[in-house]
Amino acid sequence: MGQKPQKPQTPQRSQRSRSSRGRRRLALLGAAVLAVTAGGALTAPASAAAAGDVDFPTHCVPPPIAGIPPIDGTTTGRITVNTTSPRVGDTVTVTYTVVKPAASNPTDIALPADIMTPTGKVTLGGAQTGSVTVAGPKKNPPVPGRGTFPSFSMTGTFTVTAPGAITLSPGDYTIHTSYILELDTPCTVTDPPAPVSETVTAADNPPANTRAITLSSASGAPGAAVTVSGSDFTPGATVTLAGRSGGTQTADRATVTADAQGNFSGPLTVNDRATSGVVAYEGAAWSPDKGAGPVAYVVLDDTPVPDGSQKLTTTVKAGTLSMTQAGDTVSLSAVDYGTGGASTGALHTVTVKDFRGGPAGWSLTGKVTDFTGPGATIPAGKLSWTPACATAPGSPSTCQAGSAGAVGSAGATLASAPDAARTGGEFTADARLSLDVPAFTPPGSYSGVLTLTLT
Structure with missing residues (x-):
């Protein structure tokens, strides 16, 4: 018997078949963007590994739609920082580079550029524990079919809270893709923590100097004694009382001992x-970190009046050190959810008036709280x-602007004027x-309080 001829396929059925295959291909394309395979090659030769590169086993879970089981592969990571010698209270910027992801494109379909957005964690150890959240830009070169995924970098920051050696190790990372479908491929460290890639050594921040002195009199004839009273010095410390002329110590000098509460009171004869x-300080020489003052003191002119003459005197009254602000609310520019970045603005102008006279300068500092909002906090x-800063014409002092950088909860200097023989303005x-x-960062309004202090 002859074989029965097959009935030709109708054009309509052929069209449905092609459409069905196209839909399956489209779904596979969307799901396979970050399907994982073990042992993908680097975009640069393995011999080019940089110092600080560490390898660690990684467990990656492809999107369920890909139909590919989890893969255990190896990731090469590198941690770098903007400073390896911070102080407590400083902000350290961390960059986590995945030199070799444990992922590659398992299909023959090429993937376009700029579809990958990475996020991850950096693990802290040693003197400070915890993790740092890092994120990278939505940027990548095209990935050919069956090609390896490229290296990518993510950045974040953390505030140093303890002195000592702090280790940084690569942590988990996730690659989000936005191509046809929105998909995530999380890769976790199989045996955490991963090897240490970078270490920073943090120095302790000395406590704020709250030492202060007052004088029993603002003036006196040569040879008169003025009583100097101090507070917040080191209990039991030997404290030097000394005359000052601008930035130079004069011949007037005495010593006292602080009591168990750090207070003292003693005479200084001014010749x-x-x-x-007048200043007071601990140690062998004047130091602004362990001293107080200067407080203005005037040595009166006691030159005898010649016969037939009249001595005329007047008084210039000392004023105060004060500041005013042009406003108390600053609206920073908005940023986009998912992108984040710099929210910028300008501080309202602060006017400082120094009408005290005498040799003491001043310092204007600021510190800020965390920014709180709907369900999240942006660290200070x-x-x-x-x-x-700017100095008004005719002012004896000249102000100096503080350094650019983080403000934080520990504070930073906005402006200052140095001690000098004559100050003010x-x-x-x-x-x-x-x-x-x-x-x-979750959408919404976030606010923090910036406090300015003039001393």
Whole structure:
């Protein structure tokens, strides 16, 4: 018997078959963007591995739609920082580079550029424990069919809270793709923590100097004794009382001992006519970190009046050190959810008036709280500023702007004027503000309080 001829397929059925295959191909394309395979090759030769590169086993889970089981592969990671010698309170910027992902394109379909957005964690150990959230930009070169996924980098920050050696190890990472479908491929460290890739050694921040002195009198004839009273010195410390003329110590000198509460009271005989202020300090020499003052003191002119003459005197009254602000609310620019970045603005102008007279300078500092919002917090260390200051004409002092950098909860200097033989004047201080908002911070309004202190 002959074989029965097959009935030709109708054009309509052929069209449905092609359409069905196309849909399956489309679904596979979307799911396979980050399907994982073990042992993918680097985009650069393996011999080019940089110092700090570490290998660690990784368990990666492809999107369920790909129909591919989890794969255990090896990731090569590298951690770098902007400083390896921070101080407690400083903000450290961390970059986590996945040199060799444990993932490759398992299909023959080429993937376009700029579809991959990585996020991850860096593990802290040693003197400070915890993790740092890092994120990278949506940027990648095209990936050919069956090609390896490229290296990518993610950045984040953390605030140093303890002195000592802090280790940084690569942690889990996730690659999100936005091509046809929105898909995630999480890769976790199989045996955490991964090897240490970088170490920073943090120095302790000395506590704020709250030492202070007062004088029993603001003036006296040569040879008169003025009582110097102090507080917040080191209990039991030997404290030197000394005359100052601008930045130079005069011949007037005495010592006292602080009591168990760090207080003292003792006389300083002032003979040197050059003395224009009085300081007190611990240690062998004056140090602003362990001293207080200068407080203005005037040595009176006691030259005898010649016969037939009249001595005329007047008084210039000392004023105060004060500041005013041009406003108390700053609205920073908005940023986009998922992208984050710099939220910028300008500090309201602060006017400083120093009408005290005498040799003492001043310092204007600021510190900020965390920014709180709907279900999330932006750390205080994310706020940085670029200070500027100006001196009004005729002012004896000249103000100096503080350094650009993070403000944080530990604080930073906005502006200052140094000690000198004669100080005073009017000054204005400003700053450009920038808040580094992490990517995917929940939408909403976030606020923190910046407190300025003039001393």
